[in-house]
Amino acid sequence: MTAPDWAESALALLLHRAGRTAEQIGSRFPLYAEPGDGRWTTTGRGSWTGGFWAGLLWLRARHRAGIAPSDVLAASACTARLAPWVTADTATRGLILWYGTALAFADKGADALRARAARTVLDAWEPRHGLVPWGAALGGERLRARADGVPGLVPLLAAAGPAGARAADAHLRRHLDLCLPGDGRRPQPSWRYDETAAAWTAEPEPGPGWTRGEAWLLLAVADGLLGVGAEEPGPAPDRRPGTATLADAAEQLLCTGEFLTGPLVPPADARHRAGPLDTSAAAIAAVALRKLALVPGAPWATACTARSDAILHRLSHAHLTRSGGTRPGGMLLDGCYDSAERTAVWHELVWGDFFLALGLAALRGDVDLTRV
Secondary structure, eight states: OOOOHHHHHHHHHHHHHHHHHHHHHTTSEEEEEOTTTOOEEEESSOGGGHHHHHHHHHHHHTTSSSOOHHHHHHHHHHHHTTGGGGGSSOTTHHHHHTTTTTTOTTOHHHHHHHHHHHHHHHHHOBTTTTBOOOOSTTSSOSSEEEGGGSTTHHHHHHTTOHHHHHHHHHHHHHHHHHHOOSSSOOOOOEEEEETTTTEEEEOSSSOTTBHHHHHHHHHHHHHHHHTTTOSSOSOGGGTOTTHHHHHHHHHHHHHHTTTTTSOSSOBSBTTOTTSOBOHHHHHHHHHHHHHHTTSTTOTTHHHHHHHHHHHHHHIIIIIBOOTTSSSOTTOBOOBOSBTTTTBSSSBEEHHHHHHHHHHHHHHHTOSOTTOO
16 A cells, blocks of 8 residues: 555655754764754763664665665664663663664674674573563663563564573563553553562652553563564464463553543643643554554454554644754654653654654555564
C-alpha cells in the first residue's frame, strides 16, 4: 500500500532537519531544542539519548534514492562514538546501543559494536534479581528497576544468543511484575531494592501516570512478543513458552495506559492533564502499537494499526514545524523532557524526532519493525 503524501512530506521534513542539525553540532549529540528558534542543547557523549541521534542519521542515510556515501559515513561515525557506553553501568545501554545500531544494516562497525554490547550487558544480568539493574552511571542508587530500562535492552540482550534471549525474557517479565499492579491502576514505573528488607520498594518519582514510561513498557512488550533482536527468525510465540503472559501484559497496558482510547498526544503526567503534553510519548506509542499489530493472531491488530496511523497523522499535522517560518522546519514540538523538574517541557526532543521518523518510515514500508 502506498504511503499517504502527508507521511512522505513529514518524514522528509524530519530528515532534512536532521541534516541541518548534523552540520550545526559536529561531533556532539543533540538532546533538546528550544521551541522558539530550534537551538539545540547538546552533550559530548550522548547521555541516554545518543542512540536515537545515531538512529535518526541512519534513517536519513537510507531514505533518499541513491544513498549518499557522505550520509552513511556520518551515521557510521556517530554510531562509533557510542562505544564508550558499552561498559557503562546503566540499563539505558539498551536505548543507546540497540537504537544506535539496529538500523545500520550491513555496517560492520555497528554490527560489531552491537555484538560487543550484547555480551557485556548479558554479563551485567543478575540472576538473583532476574534483571539488569538500572545502574549508577547516570546517578542514583544502582539496584533499581525503571520502565525506561527495558526498551532496547530486551532486543539487545536477545542478540547475545540463547542465554541472552533467556535473560531478555526474565528482564522484561521482572519489570512487568513490578510495574503492572494488575488491579486496573496505571503502571508504577520506578522501583528500588531495599537490601535491609530484601524487597522492592516503589519510588515516588516518576510515579504512576508517567505516560512516556507507559509507552516504553508497551514498546518492550511488543519487542518481547515479536522476538526482536533474537537470532532465530520468526515471532517469539513459535519458540518461547509463556508468551500468553506477555499478551496479557500488552492488553493490560493498552487499557490502563489509554493507548487506544485516550488523547492521541497524552499529557506528560496523566495525573495533571492540564499540564504539558509529551509528543515523544505519543511517537513511542505509535511505534509500539505498530509493532503489536504485527504479532501473529493478535486480536488488537486492526485497532493498533488504526491508532498508530492516527497518532502519526496528528503529530505530523499539529506538532511538526513547516519550512519557511521563523524557526526550522521538521521540529517535533511539545515534547516534555521532565515535567517534575520543569526541564524542556514544550521542546523538540531528539528521541521524539527519532520515533516519529521511525513510525513514518514503517508506514512507508521502508523499515521492518520486526528487526528494529
